[in-house]
Amino acid sequence: MESSGCSICLLKSEVVKDLDTSELNTLGKSCVEAVFKKGETIFKQNALSSNIIYLQTGLVKLMIEGPQRIQILRLKKAPCYLGLPTTMGDKINNYSAVAIEPVSACFIDINVFKNLLRINPDFSYEIIIELCKNELKQFHRCVKLVQNEIYGRLAGNLLYFADEIYQSQEYKLPLSRSEIADMVCTSRETVSRILNSLAKDGIISISGKQIKILNKSLLEKISEKG
Amino acid sequence: MESSGCSICLLKSEVVKDLDTSELNTLGKSCVEAVFKKGETIFKQNALSSNIIYLQTGLVKLMIEGPQRIQILRLKKAPCYLGLPTTMGDKINNYSAVAIEPVSACFIDINVFKNLLRINPDFSYEIIIELCKNELKQFHRCVKLVQNEIYGRLAGNLLYFADEIYQSQEYKLPLSRSEIADMVCTSRETVSRILNSLAKDGIISISGKQIKILNKSLLEKISEKG
DNA sequence: ATAAAAATATGATGTTTATCACATTTTTAA
DNA sequence: TTAAAAATGTGATAAACATCATATTTTTAT
Numbered sequence: 001m002e003s004s005g006c007s008i009c010l011l012k013s014e015v016v017k018d019l020d021t022s023e024l025n026t027l028g029k030s031c032v033e034a035v036f037k038k039g040e041t042i043f044k045q046n047a048l049s050s051n052i053i054y055l056q057t058g059l060v061k062l063m064i065e066g067p068q069r070i071q072i073l074r075l076k077k078a079p080c081y082l083g084l085p086t087t088m089g090d091k092i093n094n095y096s097a098v099a100i101e102p103v104s105a106c107f108i109d110i111n112v113f114k115n116l117l118r119i120n121p122d123f124s125y126e127i128i129i130e131l132c133k134n135e136l137k138q139f140h141r142c143v144k145l146v147q148n149e150i151y152g153r154l155a156g157n158l159l160y161f162a163d164e165i166y167q168s169q170e171y172k173l174p175l176s177r178s179e180i181a182d183m184v185c186t187s188r189e190t191v192s193r194i195l196n197s198l199a200k201d202g203i204i205s206i207s208g209k210q211i212k213i214l215n216k217s218l219l220e221k222i223s224e225k226g
Numbered sequence: 227m228e229s230s231g232c233s234i235c236l237l238k239s240e241v242v243k244d245l246d247t248s249e250l251n252t253l254g255k256s257c258v259e260a261v262f263k264k265g266e267t268i269f270k271q272n273a274l275s276s277n278i279i280y281l282q283t284g285l286v287k288l289m290i291e292g293p294q295r296i297q298i299l300r301l302k303k304a305p306c307y308l309g310l311p312t313t314m315g316d317k318i319n320n321y322s323a324v325a326i327e328p329v330s331a332c333f334i335d336i337n338v339f340k341n342l343l344r345i346n347p348d349f350s351y352e353i354i355i356e357l358c359k360n361e362l363k364q365f366h367r368c369v370k371l372v373q374n375e376i377y378g379r380l381a382g383n384l385l386y387f388a389d390e391i392y393q394s395q396e397y398k399l400p401l402s403r404s405e406i407a408d409m410v411c412t413s414r415e416t417v418s419r420i421l422n423s424l425a426k427d428g429i430i431s432i433s434g435k436q437i438k439i440l441n442k443s444l445l446e447k448i449s450e451k452g
Numbered sequence: 453a454t455a456a457a458a459a460t461a462t463g464a465t466g467t468t469t470a471t472c473a474c475a476t477t478t479t480t481a482a
Numbered sequence: 483t484t485a486a487a488a489a490t491g492t493g494a495t496a497a498a499c500a501t502c503a504t505a506t507t508t509t510t511a512t
Binding site: 453454455456457458459460461462463464465466467468469470471472473474475476477478479480481482 | 483484485486487488489490491492493494495496497498499500501502503504505506507508509510511512
Binding site: 064066067068069071073084085086088089090094095114117118119121122124125127128129131132133134135136138139140141142143144145146147148152185224225 | 290292293294295297299310311312314315316320321340343344345347348350351353354355357358359360361362364365366367368369370371372373374378411450451
């Protein structure tokens with residue numbers, strides 16, 4: 001199905017504001033929209049990467065096969081690009097993307113995307129800035145993951161959901177206990193134990209997947225100190 | 227001290243081959259060379275970032291303050307750019323760079339660099355590719371660091387030195403045991419123990435900082451399986 | 453060359469957290 | 483609505499590794 005509405009939806013994006021109308025039309029002609037249900041794979045690790053994906057709505061988890069188990073690298077929330085590093089950096093996807101909420105996305109052919117970069121330096125520049133910011137965030141995420149104990153790692157992720165995904169101190173966890181374990185690299189059981197322990201201490205309240213942060217400053221302290 | 231030799235030294239770089247002579251001259255006029263001894267800081271975390279640095283010769287460690295301790299993110303070997311993500315991605319350095327071998331480097335003003343990106347789309351494109359490749363590598367490094375046990379992490383780093391830094395199965399460790407601990411996120415003592423254990427098993431030989439990989443396939447197996 | 457400082461080695465002990473085992477709750481599908 | 487499947491909770495045990503305590507070796511500076 002072909003989309004001619006790129007100029008409408010893409011203009012919302014920070015990065016795409018640098019494209020002019022004719023450029024957006026080029027994009028529109030080679031842009032294919034698709035929707036994904038929760039749990040569906042958008043692209044798969046080790047498959048050939050030939051598209052840049054613009055995530056219009058929804059929430060996605062990026063997963064990579066580690067030496068021991070699957071690791072959830074991060075979540076990606078619309079609107080944003082999906083698969084930039086893996087499509088531009090390698091022929092083959094270095095990680096998978098799976099919808100964890102209903103997703104609508106636009107598949108842009110890699111050659112069309114590359115051409116946009118070539119004809120529009122401002123667009124290139126914005127992409128460079130975005131890549132740099134992502135790398136910095138990735139450094140910080142990695143260091144926290146490696147150095148903190150599980151209490152701190154889990155606390156950090158609860159704050160990440162609140163501040164960066166939902167912009168609310170009360171939210172429904174987008175992941176199961178087992179997926180959270182894949183994100184903070186621990187066992188399913190330990191996630192249960194620590195969530196319940198944080199609730200017992202009055203720092204959060206839990207009811208199934210519903211989470212409410214009650215004592216944010218303490219949660220931040222746990223996240224920072226380990 | 228002003229350098230007019232950019233066109234000579236920079237042309238060796240993959241990325242810079244896309245600049246033409248007049249662009250290289252612009253670069254040369256605003257380029258300041260500097261040398262650093264082992265142990266000297268090239269740029270410091272939390273300081274204002276206003277330069278892109280082209281590393282001409284030498285070896286550098288990138289260090290970031292974690293919640294518990296200093297973490298060595300990776301080494302950077304000349305010729306390459308230094309500080310791209312932190313200079314383009316934030317006003318302030320998100321990590322430090324310290325010479326671990328004598329270094330000569332060229333400091334390029336950020337505005338001059340940005341202008342080069344703007345006037346030369348091929349150059350932008352190469353930078354984008356480099357950033358993407360770096361991010362993919364960082365993903366893999368992070369997952370190994372988080373999931374593997376120390377044997378695997380240390381084995382991985384011995385291979386990293388051999389294959390990516392020295393291109394030789396025999397080399398002098400560029401870091402102390404304590405710095406290696408900062409790289410694989412363990413204690414100084416554990417690094418000692420495991421290096422000696424690998425030597426006792428005949429997988430490597432050690433004499434001070436001199437390392438020789440004797441059984442590479444086994445070391446690779448340890449690195450991959452944990 | 454020699455003393456002082458730094459780096460490295462190695463054993464003993466304790467903590468964190470994984471794993472196993474099983475119970476309970478929630479969700480899904482017929 | 484009910485049975486089956488999936489997700490979650492919780493205790494007991496075990497393993498990996500940090501930390502502490504010294505001892506020894508190597509490097510540095512005079």
